[in-house]
Amino acid sequence: MNYELVIGLETHVELSTESKIFCSCGGHSAANEPNDCVCPACSGMPGMLPVMNKHVVELAVTAGLMLNCDINKYTTFDKKNYYYPDLPCAYQITQINHPICTNGCVTLKTSAGSRDIRIKQIHMEEDAGKLVHSGKYSYVDFNRTSVPLIEIVTQPDFRSAEEVVTYLNKLKSMFRSGGISECEEGAMRCDVNISVRPEGSEEFGVRTEIKNMSSFEAIEKAIRYEAQRHMDALEFETEELVQETRRFDDASGKTFAMRNKETEADYRYFPDANLMPIIIDDEWLEKIKANKPAAVDEKAEDYRAAGISDKEIDMLISNHKISSLLDELVAKGANAKDAAAWILTDCAGILRKDGKTLNDLAMTADDLFAVMQMVEKGDINRGAAKKILIAMVEEGVDPVAYCKEKGLDKKVDSSQVEAVIDKVIAENSQSVTDYKNGKVKAIQALFGACMKELKGAGDPAVIKSLLEEKLK
Ligand code: ADP
Ligand code: MG
Ligand code: ZN
Numbered sequence: 001m002n003y004e005l006v007i008g009l010e011t012h013v014e015l016s017t018e019s020k021i022f023c024s025c026g027g028h029s030a031a032n033e034p035n036d037c038v039c040p041a042c043s044g045m046p047g048m049l050p051v052m053n054k055h056v057v058e059l060a061v062t063a064g065l066m067l068n069c070d071i072n073k074y075t076t077f078d079k080k081n082y083y084y085p086d087l088p089c090a091y092q093i094t095q096i097n098h099p100i101c102t103n104g105c106v107t108l109k110t111s112a113g114s115r116d117i118r119i120k121q122i123h124m125e126e127d128a129g130k131l132v133h134s135g136k137y138s139y140v141d142f143n144r145t146s147v148p149l150i151e152i153v154t155q156p157d158f159r160s161a162e163e164v165v166t167y168l169n170k171l172k173s174m175f176r177s178g179g180i181s182e183c184e185e186g187a188m189r190c191d192v193n194i195s196v197r198p199e200g201s202e203e204f205g206v207r208t209e210i211k212n213m214s215s216f217e218a219i220e221k222a223i224r225y226e227a228q229r230h231m232d233a234l235e236f237e238t239e240e241l242v243q244e245t246r247r248f249d250d251a252s253g254k255t256f257a258m259r260n261k262e263t264e265a266d267y268r269y270f271p272d273a274n275l276m277p278i279i280i281d282d283e284w285l286e287k288i289k290a291n292k293p294a295a296v297d298e299k300a301e302d303y304r305a306a307g308i309s310d311k312e313i314d315m316l317i318s319n320h321k322i323s324s325l326l327d328e329l330v331a332k333g334a335n336a337k338d339a340a341a342w343i344l345t346d347c348a349g350i351l352r353k354d355g356k357t358l359n360d361l362a363m364t365a366d367d368l369f370a371v372m373q374m375v376e377k378g379d380i381n382r383g384a385a386k387k388i389l390i391a392m393v394e395e396g397v398d399p400v401a402y403c404k405e406k407g408l409d410k411k412v413d414s415s416q417v418e419a420v421i422d423k424v425i426a427e428n429s430q431s432v433t434d435y436k437n438g439k440v441k442a443i444q445a446l447f448g449a450c451m452k453e454l455k456g457a458g459d460p461a462v463i464k465s466l467l468e469e470k471l472k
Contacts, residue, residue, distance in 0.1 A: 002199040003231050006207075007158035007192060007223065009167070012149045013175060014127065014187040015059050021126050021148035022050030022093065022275075031143040034132070042146035044088030049274050056148045057100070057278060059180050060124050061288045063150055064101030066174050066295050067119050073280050075100045077124075077272040085140055086129035094125035094151075096269050098277075108166045117167055118155040125149050150180075156193065156204065161223040164192070165216050173318045174296045189214045192223060196230040205230065206241040210248050210255055222248035226255050299323070306336035312344050315358075322358050328365035334372055342368060346386065350393045363392060371399045374409065381459055383451070384408040412458045414466075417450075421467050424449045435471055443467065 017027055023041035031037040041048040057075075064071050076098045079091040104119030129145040131138050152171070158164050172188065175181045181188070195207035210226060213219050226246070232238045245262075246255040294302065296317055303313045316323040322343060329339040347368075348358050371388055374380045380388070380403060387408060391397045403409045424446055425432055434442035450463055 001235065003196040003227075003234070004199050004201075005159055005161075005223075005227050006156050006195045006197060006204060007161075007164055008156035008207075009152075009154045009158070009164065009193070010191040011152045011168070011171065012127075012189045013063075013152065013171070013181045013183065015056060015148040015150060016179060016181050017053060017055050017059065017148055019053060020146040021053050021056050021124070022146055025146070027147060034139065034141040035143060038142045038145070042088075043142050044090075044145075050093060050272075052275060052278065053148060056124055057280070058288050058291075059148075060100045060122060060150050061280065061285070062178055062292050063152070063175065063180050064104065064122050065289065065292055066178060066180075067101070067104040067106055067122070067152070069101035069104030069119055069122060071101055071280060071285060072098060073285075074098060074277055075124075075280070076277045077275045078269050079272045081268045082266075084128070085138070086131050086142075086145070088129070088142065088145060092126060092128065093272055093275070095123035096264075097271065099123035100278075100280075106167065106170060108163060108170065110160075110163055110166050112160075112163075115157075115159075115163060117157045117163070120153045120155050122150050122152050125151060156195075156207075161220045161227075164223060165220055168216055168219070170296070176320050177296055177299065177317050177323055178293045179320050186214050190219060192219060192226075194223060194226045194230065196227060196234065198234075205234070206243055208241070208243065208255075209245050209261065211245055211258065213248060215250075218248060218250055221250075221253055222255060225253055229255070293320075303336065303340075306330075306340075308337055308340045312340050315344055316340070319358060322361070325361075325363070325365055325368070329369055329372075332365060332369045334369055338372065339368075342372060342389075346389055347393055350390050354394065361393070362396065367392060367399050374399070374403065378459070379403075379409050381457070383460070384457070407455075408457070412454060414462075417454070417458055417463055417466060418470075420450055420453045421463070421470050424453060425470060432471065443471070446471075 019026060020042055023039050025037045025039050025042055027037075041050060061071050075095065077093050078096045080094050080096070081091045083090050099121040101122035102120070104122070106117050106119065108115045108117060127144050127147040127149050129140055129142040132141055154167075158167070168188070168190070172183045175183055190213050192210045192213065193207050194210070195205035197203060197205045208226060208230075210222050213222060225248075230241060233241045243261045245258045245260070247258050248255050293299070300313050300317055303316060304310075308316070316326060326336065326339055326343060330336050343358070343361075347361055347363065351357060351360055371385055371392070375382065375385050384403070387406070388399050388403055391402050392399055428446055428449060431442045431445045435446070447464055447467055450467060451460065454463070
């Protein structure tokens, strides 16, 4: 029989906030040593009280807007109770009764065409700490406790592993470009719910849930393994499928049962009376909407319309810092396509030579715009611009001052250029003879000698044509 795969995802995303969700400790990326980002509140000391981080609400709403959700004006927190040593209060603050966003939708472009995945809800919650096992002992690190998360829950709308990975990549670029999360390794974690059913059947099969995966590659492998296990169970009655929680073991490529699926009742959810309901009024919502970065599709469209290539668009969309730099340059009046080339080709090339990436670029839009302007006005040529750019990237120099200091902006008049060409021709008779005997390439050596003599000043195109004329 042919079977259809049915998958629903629960994705946890760590938010890029400066502090934790209910206290003023720095976010978990601020931590260096175990337990150095911890206070009485996030370590669950008696009498501690949570205080809501407003920025978390704003980022959750922004994510909801990007995923076409309804934003709920009234939203509340609940306690999810369970005991584990990495959870100091023995409950997690999360949302079950009134989540912040509901009823969204994302459209995926896959090899099977356009597919809509419905978003059931997005809720805000706090992360738990971490256990570190070493020999006979286990240690508790609370740095990650109370780091803000959003959990995005889809309807069971995925029909293949490919769709799942496409969706996750899309979330990742959206959240990066929206400043919601950097989605670095481990900051985006998925629970994958899987079932299979005979093709054409309307009814869902028994589902299993594979917990806590962060590598997209592992997610794909786990789905393939688990789907096959379900199909074998149905087709050959190899085992009885039960609703349960499983873990994926990367080394063997298999999934293993962890525990029976817990139900809502197991967690004794109840409203957290320590936190007031949050009311998102129209004024606040409008403010968040106004600050919302253009949704990824919209933004990609703008870039495409400006003539930026698809490859460059991908680089821009997945890097919030770089796309903001480009947007700033465009706002100053730069041509988008040129500006993209300056950043993604020139600056990236210089950084690459030093073993760095665009994430290391510390250049203001003002400085880069100044260089672009000097080129456009003809004050300097591309060669001089490149020299200035290298000094800017590597040493952070001020472009205008550096240009003056190094004498890169001196405009040369044509009589000076002619004098240099005459001199080069006189001193390089061999190359001249070669050129006249039909070795066209010999002009390169002459041209190079002229450029060297002029120390990079002057317009290369003009110099070249003058040189050709003189040789004739
Ligand atoms: P629970 O509260 O038990 O976790 P939810 O209704 O919240 O259940 O669903 C959790 C996830 O499981 C959702 O992403 C949903 O799409 C998915 N899911 C539900 N039923 C199935 C199924 N039969 N097959 C695959 N995924 C499913
Ligand atoms: Mg669930
Ligand atoms: Zn704290």
